[in-house]
Amino acid sequence: MTPPAVEDLLRRLAPQALGALVRRYGHFDAAEDAVQEALLAAATRWPDDGLPDNPRGWLITVASRRLTDLLRTEQARRRREDDVARALPAERWLAPPADRRDPDDDSLVLLFLCCHPALPPAAQIALTLRAVGGLTTAEVARAFLVPEGTMTRRITRAKQRIRDSGVPFALPTGAERQARLDAVRHVLYLTFNEGYASTAGPRLRRVDLSAEAIRLTRMLHRLLPDDPEVTGLLALMLLTDARGPARVGPDGELVTMAEQDRRRWRADQITEGVALLDAVLPRRDVGAYQLQAAIAAVHDEAPSAEQTDWPQIEALYALLLRIADNPVVALNHAVAAAMARGPAVGLDLLAGLDADPRIGDDPRLHAARAHLLERAGDLDAAREAYERAARRSMNLPQQRYLYARAARLADRG
Known part of the structure; x- marks a missing residue:
């Protein structure tokens, strides 16, 4: 090994x-x-x-x-x-x-090469995750919610298109760079997420992946310091990753944000992330990554879980929903609404996601419902939802946490 x-x-x-x-x-x-x-x-x-x-x-x-x-x-x-x-x-x-070049230059050029305009957006992101982010084909497939065989064929076709295009290995400029930038930002975002909250495997976090995503995003920010969404993305990563050390217990177990020791959060990353956000938000060209960074900042700046400004977080998620047709955003908005206005409000919002094929069978939806049912006092339904979430989770520490929550509710019943 x-x-x-x-x-x-x-x-x-x-x-x-x-x-x-x-x-x-x-x-x-x-x-x-x-x-x-x-x-x-x-x-x-x-x-x-x-x-x-x-x-x-x-x-x-x-x-x-x-x-x-x-x-x-x-x-x-x-x-x-x-x-x-x-x-x-x-x-x-x-x-x-x-x-004589900085080896990091090649990684950044490779990042833009994988986001070649000859490729459809899904193929751009998949190839970049594989070649630059270092994810396995199976991990990329899970990120896209498709079978591994489908993703293998997609990546193979993408490499063939790049080969046939004859594009030079160099950073694109001007309009061509801008055309590829959305895919570049998105692939860095997905790579970070897979590192911070692994979709499968024996570990909650893959620090190597999240660190690599931050490193590449810093490089992109140095290249494009005036791009507000690149700045927002870097701020989001730093503010989220700052909580990483407290998210995992001594035996590798999941520690929820409400239970984390906030003294273990990385204050230097929070300071840097907030400074980046403060520099970019006044420009009023606010995009999805800036809004997510603002949400992360509200969490990070709360002295305790009880003092979290949930109404502000709910409002920020509502703004994010206007520009992002993303069921995970809708799920998080429902949880924020529940924390701000009561579990019944959140459960009603979650019910609207059951028919969405992108998330209807996702463990995150069942886990969120279980949490809100528990807060509402419906312990039997909460236990069943925790168990459904656990059966669908492919991450072992997360699975153990969900089963433990279900068992605790069974003991209370």
């Missing part, structure tokens, strides 16, 4: 290695295959041999040699051996290529 430290390092280096290969030699799909083989070799050898002096250079070298083999095989089939020999001189593969 690969040690966590090596696994985290490989995840961080993978998009940098892929970006380096694509920038130099093109062939996105073949480059990704070569990098995956290099990552497998590193995961096998590094735990026993120790880390090389230059892990990134090691990956690029091994992946480059594999890419050479792949391209030579492909070109041989097409009778282009001479072209390959001229385009890929053998001596360039013998050592890590000299690189």
